[in-house]
Amino acid sequence: MNHKNFHVKEVKWEDVHKDNFGNIKFRKNRNSIKKFIKLIILIIIAVFSGVISSKLTIERKYKQFSEFRDEKLQNNNLREASVQELSNTVSKVADKVAPSIVGIMEKSMNSTENKYDFKGSGVIFSSDGYILTNTHIVDSLGEIEVKLANSPNCLKAKLIGKDEVSDIAVMKIEARNLPKATFADSSKVQIGDIAISIGNPMGEQFPGNVALGIISGCSQRVSGVDGTYQLLQTDASINYTNSGGVLCNKQGEVIGINSVDLNNKKVSGIGFAIASNEVKIIASEITKYGKVKKATMGINGRAVVSGDKNKVKGVYISEVVKGSAAEKSGIRPTDIIVKLDNKVISKFKDIENILESHKIGDNIKCSILRGEKLIDLNVTI
Numbered sequence: 001m002n003h004k005n006f007h008v009k010e011v012k013w014e015d016v017h018k019d020n021f022g023n024i025k026f027r028k029n030r031n032s033i034k035k036f037i038k039l040i041i042l043i044i045i046a047v048f049s050g051v052i053s054s055k056l057t058i059e060r061k062y063k064q065f066s067e068f069r070d071e072k073l074q075n076n077n078l079r080e081a082s083v084q085e086l087s088n089t090v091s092k093v094a095d096k097v098a099p100s101i102v103g104i105m106e107k108s109m110n111s112t113e114n115k116y117d118f119k120g121s122g123v124i125f126s127s128d129g130y131i132l133t134n135t136h137i138v139d140s141l142g143e144i145e146v147k148l149a150n151s152p153n154c155l156k157a158k159l160i161g162k163d164e165v166s167d168i169a170v171m172k173i174e175a176r177n178l179p180k181a182t183f184a185d186s187s188k189v190q191i192g193d194i195a196i197s198i199g200n201p202m203g204e205q206f207p208g209n210v211a212l213g214i215i216s217g218c219s220q221r222v223s224g225v226d227g228t229y230q231l232l233q234t235d236a237s238i239n240y241t242n243s244g245g246v247l248c249n250k251q252g253e254v255i256g257i258n259s260v261d262l263n264n265k266k267v268s269g270i271g272f273a274i275a276s277n278e279v280k281i282i283a284s285e286i287t288k289y290g291k292v293k294k295a296t297m298g299i300n301g302r303a304v305v306s307g308d309k310n311k312v313k314g315v316y317i318s319e320v321v322k323g324s325a326a327e328k329s330g331i332r333p334t335d336i337i338v339k340l341d342n343k344v345i346s347k348f349k350d351i352e353n354i355l356e357s358h359k360i361g362d363n364i365k366c367s368i369l370r371g372e373k374l375i376d377l378n379v380t381i
Helices: 030-100 275-287 325-329 348-356
Strands: 014-019 024-026 101-107 116-124 130-134 144-147 155-163 168-173 195-197 210-217 219-222 226-234 247-250 254-258 271-275 299-305 313-320 336-340 362-371 372-379
Touching: 030 101, 030 195, 030 210, 030 247, 116 144, 116 195, 116 254, 130 254, 130 275, 144 168, 155 275, 168 275, 195 226, 219 299, 226 254, 226 275, 271 275, 299 336, 299 348, 313 325, 313 348, 325 372, 336 348
Parallel strands: none
Antiparallel strands: 014 024, 101 116, 101 144, 116 130, 130 168, 144 155, 155 168, 195 210, 195 247, 210 226, 219 226, 226 271, 247 254, 254 271, 299 313, 313 336, 336 362, 362 372
16 A cells, blocks of 8 residues: 555544544544634624723713813802902992092193192091191192092192102191091001002092902001101002002001002012001101101111021111211111010010110110121110
8 A cells, every 4th residue: 555645644632533434533522612612702702891891981981071160160169259249349449439539730830720730649638637648649739739539629738748758748727527438457457458549530420440450568658857657559550640549458547558659660560568567656656746747766677587597586777867866876787676665575565566666766776687786776766
């Protein structure tokens, strides 16, 4: 027999069987069938899982969108409510303060008629006719005229006195029962508080002369030989139309008198007002004496703690006004005042409180730290 025509195949015994005629037959490969079935099952599971996963993803995304939409709607509603509430507050403040705001003007030199040049704003602080404005507004005026809110007529005003450092001037008109502004305690003013600037250069209803902002600083000061005063810094617009007008809180109380001249560097977006507690003292002094007779040292500074191991608290002197009581006594910039009038000093307000309890000409003891050396000086305020 020729074996070259035969092909020998090795098989396992389980893969063969005999038929009824004794012929040998191969069994079909069951592993292939099993693999095929498993593949079909995996495809079905994958499809089913995909459907379930897609459904869950869609539901989750829908829930997130719904929550985002609801939150956005809620935020929009709150924002709209806040804006409306703020708008109502500003309107109420303007309505409350408006009657006390006046226009400061001068009769036009080039007219034979009763025409006036408008110079700035002012505010009534006494019902018997005392009015506050800026020194720089009245400085160059000859005959001062005042136009009250809701009044067509001008009234002649007499200049009682002025203070160059604070830029505050006091005038008097012959009138009674005038609507006066309410002055707040400016020591309670904080950074972030609402600030509303109001002026009335036309002496009439004043759309466009109300500006809204916030308090952005309370520690700035303006200094001179005749005094050192606290300023309030704000981003509410203070310009030539509302200079001499007022800076108010949301209760409609005056927290400061606006002055465009206090912004010496003319920085955009920054305005200054003399704090109301300072204004009340200045106005009282000028009304009584025609000038400010406030006891002062002529310094500017801030609270510090010494850098040595003793950690001494005091007020670091950043400026000494030329010709002031401080300069005459020997106090220099970079000195630290640790005691004044035998009282421990930890902040600038401590110095102010002590000076307010003294009169001009008083001699008080001052202890300063210069480097590591403690020095006692006498200051005649």
